[in-house]
Amino acid sequence: MSLTVYGAILSPFVRKIRIILAEHQIEHELVAQAPFKQPDWYYEISPLGRIPAIKDGDFTLADSAVIAQYLEESRGKLHLYGASAQEAARVRWLEKFADYELAPLATFTCFRNRVLKPLIGEPCDEQAISKALTEQLPPLFDYLEQELGGQDFFLGTYSLADIAVASQLINLAHGGEAIDSARWPGLAGLLRRVSDRQGVAGLLADEQRLLAKMTQRG
Ligand SMILES: N[C@@H](CCC(=O)N[C@@H](CS)C(=O)NCC(=O)O)C(=O)O
Incomplete structure (x- = not known):
C-alpha cells in the first residue's frame, strides 16, 4: 500500500x-x-x-x-511503545505531555514568534517568549528531567516518548533557544542523542537548510 x-x-x-x-x-x-x-x-x-x-x-x-x-x-513491531502495557502507557503519557504541554510553549510560542510571525509581517512577542522560558517551561523541564532519572532515554531504551519530547525541543532550538545543559543535563543529552541518530540527522539537516532560507540566518 x-x-x-x-x-x-x-x-x-x-x-x-x-x-x-x-x-x-x-x-x-x-x-x-x-x-x-x-x-x-x-x-x-x-x-x-x-x-x-x-x-x-x-x-x-x-x-x-x-x-x-x-x-x-x-507495519509490524516498530518497538515505539516499549515492552509492556505499563511502558506503553508511560510512553503515551510522555507523548501527550510533549504534544500538549511543551508544544504550546516551545513551538506555538517560541518557534512561531521567532520564525513564522516575521515571515508574515507580524511582530514577534518577545514578552510571551520570555515568560515561556523563565516561568512556564522550567517546571516542565524539571519534571522531564526527573522522569529521565539519569538514563539515556525515558524507558532506558529508545521509544516514541524520546522522539515526541525531542521533536518539541528541536522547535525550541529552531526558535533560537537552547536548553540549559547545566540545569537540565539529562534533557539536553536526550535532545543530542535523538538528533544524532542515524536517520534523524539527515532530516534535521534538511530542516536547517529550510530554516536558514526562511530566516536568512545563513
Ligand atoms: N495533536 C496534533 C497537533 C497538530 C498541530 O497542531 N499541527 C499544527 C502545525 S505544527 C497545525 O497544523 N496547526 C494548524 C491549525 O491548528 O489550524 C498532532 O499531534 O498531529
Missing part, C-alpha cells in the same frame, strides 16, 4: 512521524502541506485541517499520536 504524509517539515508533529518513517525505512511520499490556508480537499484527510495527516492506500488519518500508533500496529 502506498503511504503519503502531508505536512511541513518544521512542524514538530510532522517531524515525529518522519523520524519513525526514516528510522524504520518505511517507504512513503511527503506532500508539502502548510498548516494554514489548506485547500478544501485537505479537510477530508485531516478534519481539523492540521498537519500531519496520512493516506495509506484509501485509508486516511490525522494526528501524529494516532498516526504513530497506526504505524506501529500496521
